[in-house]
Amino acid sequence: MRSYIRVALLVCLFFGLNQAFAQKYPQDYFRYPMDSLPNFVSPFGVMRDNHFHSGIDLRTNGKIGLPVYAAADGYISRIKVARGAYGKALYIEHANGYSTVYAHLDAYYGAIAEWIHDYQYINQTFEFDKIFIKPFLRVKKGDTIGLSGNSGTSSGPHLHFEIRDSRTEKILNPALFGILPIDHFAPEINKIFVYKFVREGLLLKKQITFNTKNAYWQDIYLVSKDTLLLDADTYGFGIDAHDYIHNSKDPKGLYTYTFWLNQTHKFTHALNQFAFDETKYINAHIDFPYYKLEKLRVQKCFVDDGNKFSNYQTDAHKGRVHFTQPNTHGELIFEAADVNQNKTYVKIFYTIGPSQIDAEKLAYETQMQNKACLFPGKAMLVTQDGFMASMDEKSIYDTVCYTLNTYPKKLDAISNTYSFHTYTTPVHAPFNVSIKLPLPVDGLEDKLLIGYAKNMGDGFVSIGGNYAMGLVQAKASNFGFFKIMLDTVAPKVKRVLPKYMGNSHDTLRWDFDISDDCAGIKSYDMYLNGRWILGDFDAKNDRLTYLFDEVYYIERERIFNLENNPSSAKAFRVLVRVVDNKNNKTERWFDINP
Numbered sequence: 001m002r003s004y005i006r007v008a009l010l011v012c013l014f015f016g017l018n019q020a021f022a023q024k025y026p027q028d029y030f031r032y033p034m035d036s037l038p039n040f041v042s043p044f045g046v047m048r049d050n051h052f053h054s055g056i057d058l059r060t061n062g063k064i065g066l067p068v069y070a071a072a073d074g075y076i077s078r079i080k081v082a083r084g085a086y087g088k089a090l091y092i093e094h095a096n097g098y099s100t101v102y103a104h105l106d107a108y109y110g111a112i113a114e115w116i117h118d119y120q121y122i123n124q125t126f127e128f129d130k131i132f133i134k135p136f137l138r139v140k141k142g143d144t145i146g147l148s149g150n151s152g153t154s155s156g157p158h159l160h161f162e163i164r165d166s167r168t169e170k171i172l173n174p175a176l177f178g179i180l181p182i183d184h185f186a187p188e189i190n191k192i193f194v195y196k197f198v199r200e201g202l203l204l205k206k207q208i209t210f211n212t213k214n215a216y217w218q219d220i221y222l223v224s225k226d227t228l229l230l231d232a233d234t235y236g237f238g239i240d241a242h243d244y245i246h247n248s249k250d251p252k253g254l255y256t257y258t259f260w261l262n263q264t265h266k267f268t269h270a271l272n273q274f275a276f277d278e279t280k281y282i283n284a285h286i287d288f289p290y291y292k293l294e295k296l297r298v299q300k301c302f303v304d305d306g307n308k309f310s311n312y313q314t315d316a317h318k319g320r321v322h323f324t325q326p327n328t329h330g331e332l333i334f335e336a337a338d339v340n341q342n343k344t345y346v347k348i349f350y351t352i353g354p355s356q357i358d359a360e361k362l363a364y365e366t367q368m369q370n371k372a373c374l375f376p377g378k379a380m381l382v383t384q385d386g387f388m389a390s391m392d393e394k395s396i397y398d399t400v401c402y403t404l405n406t407y408p409k410k411l412d413a414i415s416n417t418y419s420f421h422t423y424t425t426p427v428h429a430p431f432n433v434s435i436k437l438p439l440p441v442d443g444l445e446d447k448l449l450i451g452y453a454k455n456m457g458d459g460f461v462s463i464g465g466n467y468a469m470g471l472v473q474a475k476a477s478n479f480g481f482f483k484i485m486l487d488t489v490a491p492k493v494k495r496v497l498p499k500y501m502g503n504s505h506d507t508l509r510w511d512f513d514i515s516d517d518c519a520g521i522k523s524y525d526m527y528l529n530g531r532w533i534l535g536d537f538d539a540k541n542d543r544l545t546y547l548f549d550e551v552y553y554i555e556r557e558r559i560f561n562l563e564n565n566p567s568s569a570k571a572f573r574v575l576v577r578v579v580d581n582k583n584n585k586t587e588r589w590f591d592i593n594p
């Protein structure tokens, strides 16, 4: 009876919250930006590498080129074209203080498309980021603004859609505005993880304590048959749960999850909104080492000291539990909810055992005592044998007791290799890495950079870097292995012949593969008979494409009309120039018949 009343109270609290949202956020203002019914590939806030999904991904059934509509009246406030990230993106500012974002487009539409094409030719650039302060290109709710695509860092055709608060730039859950997936399934809680704190910031073993196969139903609860045995010590908990939505086979994330200890609220995480500069807290939100090793994202029910993500409601202990009385018992309750208010509850009974010494904890503590440590909120300098790391105060989320090792320089290498702690510990703000150049490189200083690898045996990739005063310096976003590398190799350029795919449009283009082996591509340009032409660069496919536009047709007219034109001159001369981040340049000419 007691638990029934408590749940009833909780339900009231939740519906109360929803009513507050309904009042705060207009419910019919934004329309669905595509023709289909709400058909989500990814809901808001899905956990991804280094970020929470900032919008909703809408299904286009594998197709490119479906019309995308303005969600409400407004004006174009920003146009961003990038080789990666959102690819071709459009931002609309609305009169009610919100803006909407449409990303991974294949193309823009109408007057917007014309403006962009002109802008790219005037500025001789494919990529740009233009913000409009004053209304210029206006749109009406339902106007076609672009065609859906797969541009930028997208792993398949879809539309990425966002609603933002224009004043704060915070991204809001479209569900607050009534844009919801179809979802009749309650979330599934797979496992509950138990963590023991050795001391502030240091976690010991994990114990997995819940398995649905070993549970029974009691009222609304799925109750674990096993009682959890704990010590009089400090613990934290983690939840492995997911949700299924209509018309989608793969599991999605949760909207909220909550943890109670003996009917006292300890922790809630709710994904209503977040700012871009806090999305990387995902790495503190989850059990990061476990994710790196096991590829499973366990969401913690406690908050690390360096985790400043604003979406938590916790008690004074930030969700950690201090059990002090031996030989007592109680219950833990976990709730997982999706945005459609489908919920699942798990209950676990626990017993605090008699006081005893935990040998594993002691051994771990001793092991840590022999190591130097970094602390969240504290800038620190770490140096050894020509290696220097300058930690920002926001670089780490929790105490990090690290190792720093030097591996001697190999014959073909520029410097020693250094290992600084391990890639399974998350880094928030990047830190500066400097490595001393052991030998002069005779005029090749501007080709030096720092290479990074997770493990010694992996291929090292450039994290950039510059040479100054005997040191090569770069920003590192991960712990791991570092060494100085030299990039004198220019990018590669290769023509890819068109494949007729049953659409004449497929042949109205020239494709080139452009790639760089180390420093990465800085710039790329194409010229047709000396005139700059617009190359659309898709970084994920290393593909540079020229879609025939007016320049092509004007040039074609011109060379066909040349008097006494020998047939050999009736070809386009196309120059492709690609420069990498260490200024190694490739220029290749192609003679292409019209």
Ligand SMILES: [Zn+2]
Pocket (backbone or CB within 6 Å): 042, 053, 054, 055, 056, 057, 159, 160, 161
């Ligand atoms: Zn997306």
